[in-house]
Amino acid sequence: MSPGGSGPTTLAQLGEFALIAEMVRDLPAADDVLVGPGDDGAVLAVGGSVVVSTDVLVEGVHFRRDWSGPTDIGRKAVAVNVADVEAMGARPQGVVVGFSAPGETEVRWTLDLATGLRTECAAAGVSLLGGDTTRGQHVTLSVTALGTLDGRAPVRRSGARPGDVLAFAGQLGWAAAGLLVLTRGFRSPRAVVEVQRVPQVPYGQGAVAAEAGATAMVDVSDGLLADLGHVARASGVTIDVDTTALEIGEPLQTVGAATRVDPLLLVLTGGEDHALVATFPPGQVPPGWTTIGAVDAAGPDGAGVLVDGAPFAGVPGFDHFRPGARR
Numbered sequence: 001m002s003p004g005g006s007g008p009t010t011l012a013q014l015g016e017f018a019l020i021a022e023m024v025r026d027l028p029a030a031d032d033v034l035v036g037p038g039d040d041g042a043v044l045a046v047g048g049s050v051v052v053s054t055d056v057l058v059e060g061v062h063f064r065r066d067w068s069g070p071t072d073i074g075r076k077a078v079a080v081n082v083a084d085v086e087a088m089g090a091r092p093q094g095v096v097v098g099f100s101a102p103g104e105t106e107v108r109w110t111l112d113l114a115t116g117l118r119t120e121c122a123a124a125g126v127s128l129l130g131g132d133t134t135r136g137q138h139v140t141l142s143v144t145a146l147g148t149l150d151g152r153a154p155v156r157r158s159g160a161r162p163g164d165v166l167a168f169a170g171q172l173g174w175a176a177a178g179l180l181v182l183t184r185g186f187r188s189p190r191a192v193v194e195v196q197r198v199p200q201v202p203y204g205q206g207a208v209a210a211e212a213g214a215t216a217m218v219d220v221s222d223g224l225l226a227d228l229g230h231v232a233r234a235s236g237v238t239i240d241v242d243t244t245a246l247e248i249g250e251p252l253q254t255v256g257a258a259t260r261v262d263p264l265l266l267v268l269t270g271g272e273d274h275a276l277v278a279t280f281p282p283g284q285v286p287p288g289w290t291t292i293g294a295v296d297a298a299g300p301d302g303a304g305v306l307v308d309g310a311p312f313a314g315v316p317g318f319d320h321f322r323p324g325a326r327r
Helices: 016-023 070-087 107-124 174-183 190-197 205-212 224-235 250-259 263-269
Strands: 033-035 050-058 091-101 127-135 140-148 165-169 216-219 237-241 276-280 290-297 304-307
Touching (some): 070 205, 070 216, 107 127, 174 190, 174 263, 205 216, 216 224, 224 263, 224 276, 224 304
Parallel strands (some): 237 304
Antiparallel strands (some): 050 140, 165 276, 165 290
């Protein structure tokens, strides 16, 4: 209740510093966190090279409060960012979070969001190191994740070589299926809606891939074909996706039948699953990864992505600045 007992307490009533104190109260810290929240900066013990990645999640673009609760939004904010650190072959260690919201936002909602941040940090094996809060017109979260390579070289997008095989870990198409049913006013199948709300990142598999000898890696944020396009162009190769190796789960088949959208299209072009996709030398694909294609030399039309040996005719994935683009 508010101090006057007239309704829920808002951020404007609580104030910035009291909010920060509530959000970071009793945060657990791993052994590599030397200084946590409370100073001008956190101190993290790292061995060797540090991987840093930042994502911004904006209300109405990356999430909707009528579709997702605050705990889910907090979890998603951590998941999508840590996936980028995983995609470099690093071991994620910590995140810092910038948060803005209108002053009339309820404190309870914000603290539930903080619970989501903590929950996903625990799942990802990282520490919540602190951050900043400010007033804004919409709810926005900016998350920066840090990780260590533990003495390994980073796995970049530019290392794929002809003769490599293509494999992935995680889920493909589920988040897109969830978005499709949500935009049509439904809340089922529940399995895909939950993945749209909170991506199921294959935590730990980035380092597994690096140790197995992955030559290139990316997380699927904007669509399998779109993100593979980044790898193909950076590496100067052609990547051919074998659709017979892609499993179309029963929930995706259900969504496809109900919406008349080919579920394979969801797998190929749907983003936000944050699966990891990597290229490996033959015979080096680790357990937990599924082979779905191959890497060849660039063709006469240059580097790019093929589907079953042919160019893909549709839009390969999401682009924030493409006219008409929307999540």
